């Protein structure tokens with residue numbers, strides 16, 4: 001393997017290595033979102049499903065407020081909410 005090619009692979013490997021411990025709080029996933037969960041006026045039954053099933057932990061238990069810094073817009077909360085409280089809308093812009 002030539003020197004240049006070797007260096008290329010070394011640089012590529014560096015970009016895939018993790019040097020420090022981290023946590024998801026450092027990586028807001030809300031910037032990926034193309035769809036946004038919106039709460040309607042429908043009556044929430046406090047079933048906890050949105051809180052329980054959100055893969056990003058973006059729903060607060062009790063208030064069921066959505067943290068848009070980390071919500072990635074997957075729509076699971078809206079799909080699972082039997083009361084129709086949460087609907088998905090396309091992000092503006």
Ligand code: SF4
Nearest residue numbers: 054071072074075077
């Ligand atoms: S859309 Fe997905 S990531 Fe966002 S609050 Fe609902 S379940 Fe969580």
Ligand code: SF4
Nearest residue numbers: 044045047048050081
């Ligand atoms: S899934 Fe719907 S009804 Fe259940 S707690 Fe969440 S918002 Fe309320």
